[in-house]
Amino acid sequence: MPAKGGLFPKALVRQTKGVFIMIIILKNGASKGEVEKLIHSIESLGGITANTIIGEHSSIIGLVGDTSQLNEDDIAASDAVEAVKRVQEPYKMANRKFHPDDTVIPVGEASVGGGALAMIAGPCSVESEEQIVAVAKSVKESGASMLRGGAFKPRTSPYAFQGLHDEGIRLLLKAKKETGLPIVTEIMSIEHLELFADVDVIQVGARNMQNFELLKALGHCGKPILLKRGLSSTLEELLMSAEYIMAGGNGNVILCERGIRTFETATRNTLDLSAVPMLKRLSHLPVIIDPSHACGIAWMVEPMARGAVAVGADGLIVEVHNNPPKALCDGKQSITPAAFDELMKGLRPMAALMGRTL
Amino acid sequence: MPAKGGLFPKALVRQTKGVFIMIIILKNGASKGEVEKLIHSIESLGGITANTIIGEHSSIIGLVGDTSQLNEDDIAASDAVEAVKRVQEPYKMANRKFHPDDTVIPVGEASVGGGALAMIAGPCSVESEEQIVAVAKSVKESGASMLRGGAFKPRTSPYAFQGLHDEGIRLLLKAKKETGLPIVTEIMSIEHLELFADVDVIQVGARNMQNFELLKALGHCGKPILLKRGLSSTLEELLMSAEYIMAGGNGNVILCERGIRTFETATRNTLDLSAVPMLKRLSHLPVIIDPSHACGIAWMVEPMARGAVAVGADGLIVEVHNNPPKALCDGKQSITPAAFDELMKGLRPMAALMGRTL
Amino acid sequence: MPAKGGLFPKALVRQTKGVFIMIIILKNGASKGEVEKLIHSIESLGGITANTIIGEHSSIIGLVGDTSQLNEDDIAASDAVEAVKRVQEPYKMANRKFHPDDTVIPVGEASVGGGALAMIAGPCSVESEEQIVAVAKSVKESGASMLRGGAFKPRTSPYAFQGLHDEGIRLLLKAKKETGLPIVTEIMSIEHLELFADVDVIQVGARNMQNFELLKALGHCGKPILLKRGLSSTLEELLMSAEYIMAGGNGNVILCERGIRTFETATRNTLDLSAVPMLKRLSHLPVIIDPSHACGIAWMVEPMARGAVAVGADGLIVEVHNNPPKALCDGKQSITPAAFDELMKGLRPMAALMGRTL
Amino acid sequence: MPAKGGLFPKALVRQTKGVFIMIIILKNGASKGEVEKLIHSIESLGGITANTIIGEHSSIIGLVGDTSQLNEDDIAASDAVEAVKRVQEPYKMANRKFHPDDTVIPVGEASVGGGALAMIAGPCSVESEEQIVAVAKSVKESGASMLRGGAFKPRTSPYAFQGLHDEGIRLLLKAKKETGLPIVTEIMSIEHLELFADVDVIQVGARNMQNFELLKALGHCGKPILLKRGLSSTLEELLMSAEYIMAGGNGNVILCERGIRTFETATRNTLDLSAVPMLKRLSHLPVIIDPSHACGIAWMVEPMARGAVAVGADGLIVEVHNNPPKALCDGKQSITPAAFDELMKGLRPMAALMGRTL
DSSP states (O other): OOOOGGGSTTOEEOOOOSOOOEEEEEOTTOOHHHHHHHHHHHHTTSSEEEEEEEOSSOEEEEEEEOOTTOOHHHHHTSTTEEEEEEOSOSOSTTBTTTOOSOOOEEETTEEESTTBOEEEEEOSBOOOHHHHHHHHHHHHHHTOSEEEOBSSOOOSSTTSOOOOTHHHHHHHHHHHHHHOOOEEEEEOOGGGGGGGTTOSEEEEOGGGTTOHHHHHHHHTSOSOEEEEOOTTOOHHHHHHHHHHHHHTTOOOEEEEEOOBOOSOOSSSSBOOTTHHHHHHHHBSSOEEEOHHHHHOOGGGHHHHHHHHHHTTOSEEEEEBOSSGGGOSSOGGGOBOHHHHHHHHHHHHHHHHHTTOBO | OOOOGGGSTTOEEOOOOSOOOEEEEEOTTOOHHHHHHHHHHHHTTSSEEEEEEEOSSOEEEEEEEOOTTOOHHHHHTSTTEEEEEEOSOSOSTTBTTTOOSOOOEEETTEEESTTBOEEEEEOSBOOOHHHHHHHHHHHHHHTOSEEEOBSSOOOSSTTSOOOOTHHHHHHHHHHHHHHOOOEEEEEOOGGGGGGGTTOSEEEEOGGGTTOHHHHHHHHTSOSOEEEEOOTTOOHHHHHHHHHHHHHTTOOOEEEEEOOBOOSOOSSSSBOOTTHHHHHHHHBSSOEEEOHHHHHOOGGGHHHHHHHHHHTTOSEEEEEBOSSGGGOSSOGGGOBOHHHHHHHHHHHHHHHHHTTOBO | OOOOGGGSTTOEEOOOOSOEEEEEEEOTTOOHHHHHHHHHHHHTTSSEEEEEEEOSSOEEEEEEEOOTTOOHHHHHTSTTEEEEEEOSOSOSTTBTTTOOSOOOEEETTEEESTTBOEEEEEOSBOOOHHHHHHHHHHHHHHTOSEEEOBSSOOOSSTTSOOOOTHHHHHHHHHHHHHHOOOEEEEEOOGGGGGGGTTOSEEEEOGGGTTOHHHHHHHHTSOSOEEEEOOTTOOHHHHHHHHHHHHHTTOOOEEEEEOOBOOSOOSSSSBOOTTHHHHHHHHBSSOEEEOHHHHHOOGGGHHHHHHHHHHTTOSEEEEEBOSSGGGOSSOGGGOBOHHHHHHHHHHHHHHHHHTTOBO | OOOOGGGSTTOEEOOOOSOOOEEEEEOTTOOHHHHHHHHHHHHTTSSEEEEEEEOSSOEEEEEEEOOTTOOHHHHHTSTTEEEEEEOSOSOSTTBTTTOOSOOOEEETTEEESTTBOEEEEEOSBOOOHHHHHHHHHHHHHHTOSEEEOBSSOOOSSTTSOOOOTHHHHHHHHHHHHHHOOOEEEEEOOGGGGGGGTTOSEEEEOGGGTTOHHHHHHHHTSOSOEEEEOOTTOOHHHHHHHHHHHHHTTOOOEEEEEOOBOOSOOSSSSBOOTTHHHHHHHHBSSOEEEOHHHHHOOGGGHHHHHHHHHHTTOSEEEEEBOSSGGGOSSOGGGOBOHHHHHHHHHHHHHHHHHTTOBO
């Protein structure tokens, strides 16, 4: 706070009721009636105070309080308003300002966030007991901390393989029993929630990041949720979707960047590694990277995984398949168990450099 | 088909089994074993025949049959493959090639597709009986063919107004009873499906365009589905989502372009009017435009609605609110009933020019 | 301006020196020294006055004057600043606020802007005298008001045909002599400027929209400039590029939307027709549409041209080639002279409806 | 090449003249005349042979030879063509296939590419002798290998500071004399080329990446060119722009990724670190990263610089200003000399891990 009064001869010291978290710049010709109506409709939401500053030619309203119910566009609809500027982020529980310490989410004997680098590995789809158990054993040996595998698969085409469903979850649990690895698998509908009773981490895919009814339901289950960023979702929208889960009482949200949709066609999506430091500054939640879906190309997994660790990611989720060209989906981006073993070896010194255990 | 043989001295005439719908260009050094494995794995899906053309330095496989289960990326995962080119679209039931005539979807006494221009109007959210009935009466008087209104609202923030839910649907039905207008409202979760028993058109919002479980469920209900294009979905993905609904047995799909996400910030989204002629060429399904959500600015509704009719849209869905600045959501883009009346007047000669009744 | 004082009991009336055109929200803990330094560095640019409003917890600086030299990002670099909001557009000469009347640009006997719909037609590249004269005669007969044709061609590949250069301009002038049509052709480098002495309208292509040295040079020639929007340029950036030309003394700028780059692949670019009403609201300059380059597909020219007229475009620039499949560039999007004649016939009633002569 | 004949009973062995580098899939109903015309127009370009493969229902043309003059879209304009697939990249001199070894570009005593990590540091704009000499001394002390500084500045606004021009270059040369650091500075117009006679590396900015006349001119000067990727340029377009320079005889091209334009607003642009491994696979040219412009935020320079080294970048170009908040441009993203010193310290172990000297 700048010191008051006389120090700024040109300035005006006045009583305000708190820190402005939204500023409304009024139109030059706004009528008193319009402004009063606007202030009334804002203050009637409760918890917000409007500080009006009237100049000879320009007037401003500074809002103090909880503006999380307020949408900038709705305010801009008023005929009295020239422009609106939100100063504070619209999310609260996911906001680092209110929770300065990193969130660490325990998953079985592993954890996400904190000093360890979480390595989640496994096939795109669970295909058979042999396949999933073999991959699980192999990635565990290489040092993975969790097993991933799709039982419900979101496929662009209704004619493509859609996953083994409950049988897929059963096979994942079998692989967990054999290896002790916690399991991560994707949910596509609230209706399937009870099938996930023994799943360790429930994944919400990119296409469902704004399936708000699903997010609300997951807010009422205590399990860790791995929330993937939508293909064209901003970081603020990702954090607002995390807020949906947290507002329901479930604070165990793992954020995952998995590539955004851009004009570039050399890679399937564009991996936004800058999301890692930015999300970690805005939020206390752990952030992991999916280099497999981001680029869609097996040989790019290794360099991009290294980059992810270097920018500060809390973990990686990597597709590993025992026979990629025969994979029932996403074979192009899967690496073999042998390549995963190499990847782990290459990541260890990088993790150490970043102060992470692997 | 070019005439055969001697006519092209440099050419080779050969027996192929049909029209190639996917071409696989093999790597120069591909081994016989790899190629045989690839052909075997493709043909074992059933319904596909591989025609191998082997040259001294370059070889190609031309696929004939039903390639809808095949994903280009999966084939490209093979070590033997240099490049893959799909020649035929991956959707079938939504494809105009197989259904040359325009689909016309009757909704009460109105219809979407065919000679009439469908005008769907109403508020973003149903707020009260007074509001929805008043808006319904007003837009009906102006010539609207259906009433829209949100009962379940997908909001970015968990703290924002989420709609009146079942009460909202009850109020829409009240407005229908008073005006005779069929009602259109959005579904956000399979769990709510039975609440939509008396709804005339079920809307799938942009954020749920790839909520495949929801699409499958809607494929089993006979009602018309208004399917909005996702914020960053390609036209092919939109048609694949329509295919999900149609593959379940429900052919009554209305496609809706509502603005895509780009780098531009002057408008909320970028309305892609070129989607109208392109979708109508690729598909037989009707296509409507939502100018309100596309631009997010009330004064732009009128010019963009005119443009939509001019490029051949089958209808419009427009937000109309009796008091836009007081709207509980999306007030910035809502027009008043009086403005809607003006819009209708302005559109009539444009519709007539395009051979549409309004 | 809201009425003063007592009317807003909670408000504060104060002396400000004008309309705020930029608002700086200070950080809660900003030091007096930092704020003073910031104010000093802003005011030292000249023509700007900073009005500081200091509250107990939040402080704001409202800037009055000419902020066109100020960049929001540069101000945001100060440690004292939480957020910055520009209220007034950064362009002045292109701004409708300061020039409410539409600009009409005469070109020979034609004009762009005002009541007539400008139709600029011709081949992508000038290829030969026969070709350009034949196309010129044909499009003139159909009612075109100007002839376009490329002499300098921006091609992605250095190995592709680059145009006939000065010979191309000579042939265009020949076609002008034969038909009386003013000619429009693209400049790619300041060095070629003197070759354009007899050209009627100089086109700046999308790739050169931010070739600021070229824009400055064109600001010193009196000729009309057809300025194409860059592939990923915002409307504000387009207007800033127009401002470069206008700031040099040349107010004859024609804005042209020609498709922006998005994720969609069904069309070459995405034609942003909403740019027309938005640009015409923000600026007094005429706006035309290039449906040929936007979609890259010949059959889409007609519907998108109709849409362009319907949203209020002041003209169209259309590729017409006497033998599109043999065109040396961009054949895919060129229409034949016969198709152009049909296009003109179809556009006439649409133009009439929009109050335009064609 | 798969072994021939009897091994593939379903296959056909035929005489082709080389490796297919473009495949044209003909329309089912294409006429002999159309196909012959197409083949003739392709072969008349010289250096290309068309291999026609005619089946009962589907026909294909495989092109052999140099297809760099051919544009897929131009071929697709033919009425006979269903689809076109380029198999080989359209660039040759920049293509790693034809130049497997990494290109190393010497710059004074430094070099870009090869074992060393090139560190180019300095202010956005040269402002004064004191400033540039001070920054140069400081970054040299910290280990920078080259000095950057803008003399000609591409600014969105014509009213913003445009650089000191020739005086700026003079000051850079002064700083070079004092420190021995080679200098890197941006060119904005061919007309200024002679002012760059003593500059060590000429930078082409993102906005001029497709200023083809400038690229051609730089192809005739022997100096290293630092070519920045355009805001919405694909990697293929970047390599085609490099090809323009190389086709003129100048093989000393340094590629630079500096962020692409996406929908995300949390960062100024989205840094595409996946461009590094992809470009290095496609091309033999060195690739550096500009973390300052990419994110536009000073505190993000350090994590993203680390990420760049981890994915294999050959160097970094970083904005360093002795007083960022007072910088005449881009202060928001500049780091202080002290922060640069810290950055260098942090990068050393990362560089060592990646086998680079720093």
